[in-house]
Amino acid sequence: MTRHDLTRHDLTRHDLSRHDLTRHDHERRLGMTTAVLVQALAALSLPTSATAAALGVHTARLRRRHRHGAARTAELRRRVRRLEAARAGLERTAVTDPLTGVWNYRHLQLTLDREVARHTRGERPLAVLLLDISGFEAISAAHGHHRAHAVLRDLAQRLAIEVRRADTLGRYGGEEFLVLLPDTGVEGAAQVAERLCWTVRRHRLLLPAEPPGTAPGPSGGPGAPGDAAARPGNGLTAAIGIAVLPRDGAHAATLLRAADRALRDATRAGGDCWRGAPAHRDPAAARRTPIEDSTRTQLGVSAPQ
Structure with a gap:
């Protein structure tokens, strides 16, 4: 190597x-x-x-x-x-009346102001009906205030059924009721007033039975035997005053005053009837015969029943 x-x-x-x-x-x-x-x-x-x-x-x-x-x-x-x-x-x-269960005065005032403003803007009619029901004094005397209040409540509920859902019915005070009818003229208001008068007159009273041998009198109290057959109704009557916007007023206050004047005229005529605003009613209506009154009832004028 x-x-x-x-x-x-x-x-x-x-x-x-x-x-x-x-x-x-x-x-x-x-x-x-x-x-x-x-x-x-x-x-x-x-x-x-x-x-x-x-x-x-x-x-x-x-x-x-x-x-x-x-x-x-x-x-x-x-x-x-x-x-x-x-x-x-x-x-x-x-906004509900505690006695009758319908609308109270406050709700009526608010609704009336609102409806007047709405119908004035739209130039549409609005009818106001003011009712005064008579005959509760006799019921109170015969059956007591509690029973009279029950009858008033039942009647108010029945009257509320007789108007449309768009209408407003409330207690104005005492035995007075106010009805607001939107989009309703004179003829429509007259038809409603006539129907309400008939309802009050024929409403069945929730009263206790009378002792045997007696029948209720016209006023709802005790009467003589056989008196019920000749009784024309239940002893209750309604006087109604009608006012229509814009014919009878352009404001809520003027409409209420016109309806109140018409109500006084219906009351002076004996009740169980309705009247329109005095300033627009025919003065010759007081001189018409019952047949003429019956004819004019269909045209918008009511006479006592």
Whole structure:
């Protein structure tokens, strides 16, 4: 072996030794890196588990709060519905007459003002009927005020049925009632007044039975035997005054005054009839015969029954 071969052999051995050292060092470093990674992952897994546990606890709390909030919301909604129902009841009570159950004076005034303004803008007619019912004094004397009040309430409810849903009927005071008829002229108001007079006259009174051998008199009190057969009605009569916008007035106050004047005329005529505003009524009506009155009733003029 030559010197040159020995030198090359030594270099080869030297290269192999250096390669072995490099590989060993690489494996050692790789092992250290793996250990470090394992430790790092272990260290990172601990916060992740704690975070997951805390997140689970927080989620459970949120669910409990959501259930509690939903229950509270449902309870608040129930309270709101009860309050709205109570408010509606109070509003209805504020505009309802406590004795008869129909609209009261306050509601009539507000409705009349509103209807007058609406019909004036639209140039449409509006009829106002003012009723005064007579005969309750005899019922009070014979059966007491409580029974008379019950009869008044029952009659008011019956009168409310005799008008349209768009109409307004309320107690004006005492035994007086006011009826507002939107989009109604003279002829329509006369027909309604005639029907209301008939309803009052023929309304069945809720009175206790009389002792045997007696029959109720015309006024609702006790009478002689056989008196019921000749009795023309129940002892109640209605006098009605009619006023129509714009013929009898352009404001609520003027309409009410015109209806009140017409009511006084109907009362002076004996009741159980209706009259229009005096300023527009034919003065010759008082001289007509019953046949002429019957004919004119269909045309808008009523005579006592």
